[in-house]
Amino acid sequence: MKEWFNHWLDGDLDVMENILDAAEVPDRPREELKEQNRRFRDEVYQRNEAKGALEAGQKGFYALYTVVGIVSCVLLIGVLLFTVANLPEYGHENPRTVEVVRRYIEQGVQETGAVNVVAGMILDYRAFDTLGESHVLFTALICVMILLARDSKNMRTEYEDYFTIREDAYFDISKDSIIRRVGYVILPSIFLFGIYILLNGQISPGGGFSGGAVMGASLIMFAAAFGFGPVDTFLPGQRIRWIAFTALSFYSFAKGYVFFTGANHLENHIPKGTPGAILSGGLILPLDIAVGMVVACTMFGFFSLFKRGSIGSD
Amino acid sequence: MELLTVFRCILLVLLIVCAIAVNVTRNLLQAVVIFMSYSSIMCIVWILLESPDLAVTEAAVGAGISGTLFLMTLKKIRADDADRTIRHSAEEDQQTDPKDP
Numbered sequence: 001m002k003e004w005f006n007h008w009l010d011g012d013l014d015v016m017e018n019i020l021d022a023a024e025v026p027d028r029p030r031e032e033l034k035e036q037n038r039r040f041r042d043e044v045y046q047r048n049e050a051k052g053a054l055e056a057g058q059k060g061f062y063a064l065y066t067v068v069g070i071v072s073c074v075l076l077i078g079v080l081l082f083t084v085a086n087l088p089e090y091g092h093e094n095p096r097t098v099e100v101v102r103r104y105i106e107q108g109v110q111e112t113g114a115v116n117v118v119a120g121m122i123l124d125y126r127a128f129d130t131l132g133e134s135h136v137l138f139t140a141l142i143c144v145m146i147l148l149a150r151d152s153k154n155m156r157t158e159y160e161d162y163f164t165i166r167e168d169a170y171f172d173i174s175k176d177s178i179i180r181r182v183g184y185v186i187l188p189s190i191f192l193f194g195i196y197i198l199l200n201g202q203i204s205p206g207g208g209f210s211g212g213a214v215m216g217a218s219l220i221m222f223a224a225a226f227g228f229g230p231v232d233t234f235l236p237g238q239r240i241r242w243i244a245f246t247a248l249s250f251y252s253f254a255k256g257y258v259f260f261t262g263a264n265h266l267e268n269h270i271p272k273g274t275p276g277a278i279l280s281g282g283l284i285l286p287l288d289i290a291v292g293m294v295v296a297c298t299m300f301g302f303f304s305l306f307k308r309g310s311i312g313s314d
Numbered sequence: 315m316e317l318l319t320v321f322r323c324i325l326l327v328l329l330i331v332c333a334i335a336v337n338v339t340r341n342l343l344q345a346v347v348i349f350m351s352y353s354s355i356m357c358i359v360w361i362l363l364e365s366p367d368l369a370v371t372e373a374a375v376g377a378g379i380s381g382t383l384f385l386m387t388l389k390k391i392r393a394d395d396a397d398r399t400i401r402h403s404a405e406e407d408q409q410t411d412p413k414d415p
Contacts (some may be wrong), residue, residue, distance in 0.1 A: 008340075118367060197370060205366040213374035220382060299379050306386040 006062075113272030114202040114281035122207070123284045123291075127255050133209075134291055137298045138248060144302055150309025183225035190218040194296075201288040202281035208291025215292065216299025223303065235300070237312015244297040247290040254283055254290075322362060328355050346384045353377040 088094035093101075104121055112120035122130050198211030223231045273280035301311045332352040336345050353376030360369035 008338075118365075206370060207367060210367050210370040210374070213371055213379065217374045217378045220379065224382075299375075302379070302383060303386075306383060306390070 109275050112281060112284065113275055114284050115276050116202055116204060116207070118205070119202045119207050119281070119284055119288070123201075123287045124282070127258075127287065130208075130287075130291060131251055131255055134248060134251060134294045137294060138244060141244070141298045141301050141305075144305050145311070148305045148309055179225045183221065187218055187222055187225070190221070191215060194218060194292075198288060198292040199278065199285070202284045203276055203278065208288040209295055211288070212292035212295025213299060215296040219296065219300040220303045223300070223307075228304070228308065231300075232312060235312070237310065240297045240301060240311055243293050244301075247293040247297075251287055251290040251294075254286065258283060318362075322359075325355055325359055325362070329359070342388055343385075346381060346388065349384070350377045350381040353381070 104117060104125065108117045108120045108125075109115060112124040114120040114124070194211050194214035194217075196211075197206035197214060198208065201207030201211065219231065219235070272282050275281075279285065304311050329352065332348055332355065336348045336352065339345050339348065353372055356376065357369045357372040360366070360372055
């Protein structure tokens with residue numbers, strides 16, 4: 001058993017290899033890559049003193065690694081099981097939290113104007129939380145931009161640039177007729193579904209995050225099936241940045257206004273509307289749209305940065 | 315037993331199987347595919363737990379976008395065949411080691 005585990009740890013043994021076997025297709029760029037890897041490895045292994053130190057270090061590290069791994073696994077399992085054992089039973093009330101929950105369920109519709117209590121919670125009672133989430137997404141986009149943006153300052157050599165472009169062209173799937181045809185058929189429905197979820201956040205399950213994620217996924221699929229050209233015509237990089245910036249600022253200002261005027265039982269000037277109508281819930285619908293725009297732009301920005309190193313065509 | 319209970323049990327067992335398999339496999343591409351199937355099963359579990367909004371998000375983000383990003387990362391770091399390459403070269407070394415008759 002221990003030997004088997006060590007084999008697995010070293011990478012000699014693949015348990016799933018016989019269960020799932022992906023066919024390996026040799027192609028020219030990959031063969032060149034393999035040749036490069038081989039040369040690099042030979043260069044490293046020619047330094048014998050480095051090799052001895054490496055092996056000694058590896059042995060000690062593996063012993064420590066095994067012990068620490070087992071101990072932390074057992075600890076984590078214990079903590080999680082203890083927590084689960086102390087959770088209230090499914091469907092039963094926990095006396096410590098039932099006060100807040102009862103308030104949300106019984107008076108949520110009157111107080112927020114949204115039939116969907118979840119939307120009322122995350123965009124009215126706890127809107128500050130959602131504001132933080134949107135900013136986390138925006139920060140993540142900025143971090144990915146710092147790491148992956150491809151410009152003259154960020155590329156190390158001309159060779160790397162040339163190699164990446166050639167490799168991207170080799171693995172480009174947007175010429176595939178099956179993907180294009182499927183895209184023609186299902187892409188409009190997916191995008192419309194995203195807009196539907198986004199606009200009906202206050203009266204049916206869904207809301208800003210779900211709708212934005214679906215819209216972002218359909219944008220990604222659009223770019224994957226038809227290339228970046230068509231997406232760039234209606235969503236240039238400048239416009240994506242402006243949409244995300246405007247949506248986040250709108251969210252911050254609108255919610256800040258409500259916090260300052262509506263908190264502490266002061267009067268709230270924003271009309272609630274009829275619960276159940278599409279224009280209801282006060283600020284929930286505009287905030288939903290803002291969150292959805294941020295999420296959709298962020299998701300597409302991730303894909304675009306990973307794929308070609310820039311958000312738009314610029 | 316009720317049919318829905320059986321279905322729930324099957325889903326939960328599949329979740330555990332996926333969670334273990336994604337740790338056990340050494341092939342990163344297979345790991346990503348198993349992770350995406352984990353998210354798809356989790357999406358059905360969210361529906362059974364009566365939270366359809368989370369199910370939509372899980373399907374779009376967990377099974378769709380993060381899987382795509384993982385696959386593109388694998389291509390970027392060339393990990394889909396680097397592991398295999400190093401292993402193959404190590405086998406060749408062992409076969410053609412001059413010290414070992």
